[in-house]
């Protein structure tokens with residue numbers, strides 16, 4: 001059984017569904033204790049935009065109930081931008097003729113020290129997909145260094161098999177982030193021009209392999225702008241529920257990244273506006289109350305500040321999206337960040353909002 005079977009079991013005409021949907025049904029869905037996938041779809045609909053205030057109040061209440069008034073902070077560290085894939089929306093695509101970088105172990109340590117100075121304890125390290133350049137030994141050495149400075153280590157690297165994930169988990173990696181990018185198989189095929197990433201099903205099953213391998217936390221999501229946002233929000237929500245129900249020992253969380261400008265000048269065909277973006281976050285919170293929601297610096301400061309209290313539980317802070325960007329300037333980045341505030345500034349905002357910034361909620365022995 002794969003989540004693919006779940007996707008294929010739905011044959012919804014989303015437009016017709018929305019046409020028939022009544023305001024009464026949406027109101028019921030907001031307050032229903034255990035929500036079905038169709039309640040979730042009702043909350044994602046355009047019509048539900050009329051109830052955004054009510055949804056936001058409920059989302060705030062539920063987030064407080066399940067997570068308290070806390071926001072966990074982390075920082076991403078890009079260690080290599082070599083990539084054999086050609087994702088047309090990404091600055092690191094093999095199609096882009098940029099000067100590639102891979103950090104030496106010494107450079108990784110220098111960057112780790114810079115990040116650790118800010119108080120960050122949770123690190124997410126990233127690479128493109130080029131296993132010949134960033135082989136397992138290199139990744140394990142990276143983990144060994146990062147363990148000296150951080151209490152929780154997550155990866156956002158190329159999809160692996162269970163055995164390789166187990167090696168990383170045993171070395172001390174406790175979190176995996178892997179985005180499906182889009183759940184629309186046709187569009188997926190048309191924007192991933194070459195490389196291993198063309199394999200939609202292998203990628204779709206990756207979070208599951210991560211949970212089986214023993215990662216404590218698995219974070220999934222779609223990249224908004226690539227395909228119809230409603231369908232991607234619906235299927236990513238279902239994917240989170242599927243994983244949560246099947247792997248009860250794994251903490252499942254979700255992100256809602258929207259496309260930002262990157263090298264290659266990709267122009268997104270679909271647009272998820274701010275209001276609907278907030279609506280999606282509230283809808284997801286109401287659908288899966290105990291699932292974490294992560295927000296990155298793809299969003300601007302105003303949006304990130306306003307989302308505190310509305311369902312999000314985890315934020316990146318002080319991020320650099322170029323390789324070794326904490327120590328070295330002016331290198332190409334994967335995408336432009338929209339919130340360049342320091343960790344200290346973000347920490348201050350969280351306190352001002354009446355929330356507690358959490359730097360550490362896990363210790364690896």
Ligand code: SF4
Pocket residue numbers: 083084085086087090091092093094127128129197
């Ligand atoms: S999104 Fe990831 S896999 Fe695709 S080109 Fe960028 S770095 Fe490579």
